[in-house]
Amino acid sequence: MSVVQGLVIRNTGSHYLVLCDDGQERACLAKGNLRLRGIRSTSPIVVGDRVEVKLTPEGGGPSHYVQEILQRRNCIVRKSANLSKQSHILAANIDVSFLVCTLVAPETSTVFIDRFLANAEAYRVPVELIFNKVDVLNEDGLDYLDELCRLYERLGYPCHRLSARTGEGIEGLISRMEGQICLFSGHSGVGKSTLINKLIPGVELRTASISQAHLQGMHTTTFSQMVPLPSGTGYLIDTPGIKGFGLLDMEREEIGHYFREIFSTSEACRFGNCTHTHEPGCAVLPAVERGDIAESRYQSYLNILLDREDDGKYRPEY
Numbered sequence: 001m002s003v004v005q006g007l008v009i010r011n012t013g014s015h016y017l018v019l020c021d022d023g024q025e026r027a028c029l030a031k032g033n034l035r036l037r038g039i040r041s042t043s044p045i046v047v048g049d050r051v052e053v054k055l056t057p058e059g060g061g062p063s064h065y066v067q068e069i070l071q072r073r074n075c076i077v078r079k080s081a082n083l084s085k086q087s088h089i090l091a092a093n094i095d096v097s098f099l100v101c102t103l104v105a106p107e108t109s110t111v112f113i114d115r116f117l118a119n120a121e122a123y124r125v126p127v128e129l130i131f132n133k134v135d136v137l138n139e140d141g142l143d144y145l146d147e148l149c150r151l152y153e154r155l156g157y158p159c160h161r162l163s164a165r166t167g168e169g170i171e172g173l174i175s176r177m178e179g180q181i182c183l184f185s186g187h188s189g190v191g192k193s194t195l196i197n198k199l200i201p202g203v204e205l206r207t208a209s210i211s212q213a214h215l216q217g218m219h220t221t222t223f224s225q226m227v228p229l230p231s232g233t234g235y236l237i238d239t240p241g242i243k244g245f246g247l248l249d250m251e252r253e254e255i256g257h258y259f260r261e262i263f264s265t266s267e268a269c270r271f272g273n274c275t276h277t278h279e280p281g282c283a284v285l286p287a288v289e290r291g292d293i294a295e296s297r298y299q300s301y302l303n304i305l306l307d308r309e310d311d312g313k314y315r316p317e318y
């Protein structure tokens with residue numbers, strides 16, 4: 001049996017659609033020994049993975065098999081609802097993760113934004129923020145949006161202002177996505193689906209076609225999928241709705257490493273294991289008082305710091 005490499009473009013939890021390097025899309029199963037290899041995740045194979053596929057000879061069986069996951073350069077992870085596992089990996093090898101936010105109907109809190117950013121920092125995923133529904137903001141809302149964009153752009157997180165309903169800002173986002181593997185995340189109600197349908201017209205029909213052609217009879221209500229952009233260069237990864245993100249098994253003193261401004265400021269702290277809450281010689285607390293570190297960011301840091309169990313590890317509860 002021959003072996004080819006390819007890209008996982010769809011994952012239903014038990015079956016995988018792989019775009020192989022020979023140009024063919026193949027429905028695959030995971031080799032049993034791959035699933036039992038001690039990967040502490042509910043999803044050992046994810047969309048965006050580069051994999052080795054062992055081809056089943058024609059007439060030799062119903063499916064091809066993923067036998068190896070190639071080295072990942074990054075991944076996006078959330079806490080699993082399955083308490084026997086450590087994590088649920090949503091996607092891998094991401095060029096940019098777009099977090100879709102709204103300031104009204106519903107409001108995306110800065111705590112949620114900062115949790116997402118900290119998670120992405122931990123797993124080396126570049127993030128850009130999308131603020132949707134700008135068309136419904138009043139003057140005060142637009143001022144607050146300006147304030148948020150200044151805060152996050154100063155930290156190195158690009159911000160996009162747009163309206164999926166009116167189309168404002170869509171063209172600029174499409175240009176940014178060209179040639180990239182892009183993941184879209186966000187709370188329910190922020191307009192992620194509407195936005196994705198603006199970016200890739202007919203995407204719902206396209207994904208339904210993939211399901212019928214390659215994964216007949218499979219449950220596809222909760223899955224991740226990778227859809228090519230209309231230009232033909234780049235992909236969009238859509239994921240099931242996510243309530244929260246968290247970092248797994250993290251020591252208290254490590255949490256500040258994933259807040260860029262806290263980490264850089266902490267180099268001047270007297271103690272290497274400073275938690276930036278009460279220690280003498282802490283450089284972070286005076287920076288918060290001076291306004292060099294935003295109060296909202298520090299409160300998000302404390303929110304995560306307090307979300308831990310008695311053993312000192314951070315395990316978020318959502």
